[in-house]
Amino acid sequence: xxxxxxxxxxxQKREVxxxxxxxxxxxxxxxxxxxxxxxxxxLVGLFPLSLLYCGGALLPFLKPRRRPPIPVVxxxxxxxxxxxxxxxxxxxxxxxxxRWRVGVLSRGYRRKSRGVVxxxxxxxxxxxxxxxxxxxxxxxxxxxGVVxxxxxxWAGLQKLGELGVEIVILDDGFRHPIWKVELLLDPPVKxxxxxxxxxxxxxxxxxxxxxxxxxxxxHFQRRIPRKKGDILVTGISxxxxxxxxxxxxxxxFFPDHHRYRPEEVAQxxxxxxxxxxxxxxxxxxxxxxxxxxxxxxxxxxFFKERFLSILQEKFPNFS
Numbered sequence: 001x002x003x004x005x006x007x008x009x010x011x012q013k014r015e016v017x018x019x020x021x022x023x024x025x026x027x028x029x030x031x032x033x034x035x036x037x038x039x040x041x042x043l044v045g046l047f048p049l050s051l052l053y054c055g056g057a058l059l060p061f062l063k064p065r066r067r068p069p070i071p072v073v074x075x076x077x078x079x080x081x082x083x084x085x086x087x088x089x090x091x092x093x094x095x096x097x098x099r100w101r102v103g104v105l106s107r108g109y110r111r112k113s114r115g116v117v118x119x120x121x122x123x124x125x126x127x128x129x130x131x132x133x134x135x136x137x138x139x140x141x142x143x144x145g146v147v148x149x150x151x152x153x154w155a156g157l158q159k160l161g162e163l164g165v166e167i168v169i170l171d172d173g174f175r176h177p178i179w180k181v182e183l184l185l186d187p188p189v190k191x192x193x194x195x196x197x198x199x200x201x202x203x204x205x206x207x208x209x210x211x212x213x214x215x216x217x218x219h220f221q222r223r224i225p226r227k228k229g230d231i232l233v234t235g236i237s238x239x240x241x242x243x244x245x246x247x248x249x250x251x252x253f254f255p256d257h258h259r260y261r262p263e264e265v266a267q268x269x270x271x272x273x274x275x276x277x278x279x280x281x282x283x284x285x286x287x288x289x290x291x292x293x294x295x296x297x298x299x300x301x302f303f304k305e306r307f308l309s310i311l312q313e314k315f316p317n318f319s
Contacts, residue, residue: 022253022254022255025255026253029081029237029238031043032080032191032195032198032199033081033189033190033191033199033238034190034191035190035191043191043193043197043198044197045197046193046196046197047193047197049196049197050193050194050195050196050197050198051194053194053195053196054194054200054202054203057175057194057201057202057203058202058203060175060176060177061175061177061206061209063177064177065177065178065179066154066177066178066179067179068154068157068168068178068179068180069157069158069161070157070160070161070165070166070167070168071166071167071168071180071181071311071314071315071318072157072167072168072169072170072173072178072179072180072181073092073096073167073168073169073170073180073181073183073311074169074170074172074173074174074176074178074180074181074182074183075088075089075092075169075170075171075172075173075183075185076172076173076174076175076182076183076184076185076210077172077174077184077185077186077187078174078184078186078200078201078202078203078204078206078207079187079189079199079200079201080195080199080200080201080237081199081237081238081256082236082237082238082256083185083186083187084185084187084216084222084295084297085171085172085185086135086138086139086171086278087222087295087296087297088183088185088214088220088297089104089139089169089171090138090139090142090143090297091220091296091297091298091299092169092183092297092299093139093143093145093169094142094143094144095299095304096167096169097143097144097145100166100167101145101146101164101165101166101167102143102144102145102146102165102166102167102168102169103145103146103147103148103160103163103165103167103168103169104136104139104140104143104145104146104147104148104168104169104171105148105149105150105153105156105157105160105168105169105170105171105173106133106135106136106139106147106148106149106171106172107133107149107150107151107153107171107172108132108133108136108149108150109133109135109257110133110134110257110259111129111130111131111132111133111136111149112130112131113127113131113132113149114151115150115151115155116148116149116150116152116155116156116159117131117132117148117149117150118146118147118148118159118163119131119132119133119136119137119139119140119147119148119149120132120136120137120139120140120141120143120146120147121140121145121146121147121163122144122145122146123140123141123142123143123144124140125137125140125141128285129281129282130259132147132149133149134257134278134279134281134282135171135278136149136171137281138277138278138281139171141277141281142277145165146160146163146165148160148163153170153173153176153178154178157178167318174202174206174210175202179314180314181211181212181307181310181311181314182209182210182211182212183210183211183212183214183307184207184210184212184213184214185213185214186207186210186213186214192204211310211314212303212306212307212310214303218300218302218303219299219300219302219303219306220297220298220299220300220303221297221298221300222295222296222297222298223295223296223297223298224245224293224294224295224296225245225293225294226245226246226247227245227246227247227274227291227292227293228246228247228248228272228274228291229246229247229248229271229272229273229274229290229291230248230249230250230271230272230273231248231249231250231251231252231268231271231272231273231274232246232248232250232251232252232273232274232275233251233252233254233268233273233274233275233279233283233290234253234254234275234276234279235253235254235255235256235257235258235260235278235279236256236276236278236279237256239251239253242276242293245293246274246293248274252268258279258282259282260279260282260283260286262286265283265286265288268288269288272291273288273289273290273291274290274291274292274293275290275291275292275293276292276293277292277293277294277295280292
């Protein structure tokens with residue numbers, strides 16, 4: 001689930017006590033994205049490990065790029081956690097779907113399955129989130145195209161081709177050695193280091209290799225209707241970003257891609273729950289009701305014109 005980047009900040013809403021592992025996770029996330037002045041020496045001390053990490057992360061870029069049988073468009077980012085890829089992918093898929101049969105290919109992070117799995121087709125989801133992944137299931141419910149997950153992206157592309165897909169959106173595909181249109185979300189981040197000293201999983205200078213670096217207000221607009229309730233429940237990266245869009249008395253945050261347990265859900269019964277679509281695809285099986293925050297992305301005419309030009313340059317035989 002993607003929301004605009006905002007500074008991490010404390011809020012007056014009461015936060016329900018979280019287990020120690022979740023509190024450590026939240027602290028680590030805040031440390032990477034918004035370190036305080038006294039925390040910088042720790043991050044600088046980790047910088048040699050960041051150099052080693054970046055060196056390994058660059059290896060895929062040394063491989064020759066394979067030309068796919070159908071056009072591929074990558075929607076990627078350079079940092080860990082959410083940057084708005086999912087809502088942008090949904091908006092892009094729905095626009096492209098007006099002209100072509102569209103497919104979305106993802107790894108399906110934290111799914112229990114292996115190999116190539118068809119998650120959805122024609123707006124109908126075939127598998128639960130634990131098999132297809134929470135974000136692919138969300139995408140599958142909100143587009144009319146085909147959604148496939150696969151660790152080996154080339155195998156996923158072949159499957160989408162067999163299903164009659166004419167153009168593929170590769171979720172989080174910036175690092176994969178495939179000939180494609182490179183769209184990159186590059187939100188502002190204070191800490192410039194790679195993991196483990198910072199939030200970057202790829203060196204920042206690699207953004208020069210993107211065909212188009214996406215800017216909100218220039219290439220797209222986001223609409224997020226406000227929601228009211230008793231408690232905000234979510235497991236997304238940097239959940240404090242949601243606070244400007246909700247009116248609640250309590251919040252309970254979990255690590256990104258959290259798998260909810262019955263004993264967790266039981267404590268919210270009788271309360272008006274507000275959550276994200278990414279969380280809702282996992283929570284609804286427990287029979288609770290919730291107000292769901294929806295992010296809608298509208299692509300600008302400038303983006304559409306520029307994108308079609310790049311697509312034609314990269315895949316001149318496609319129309």
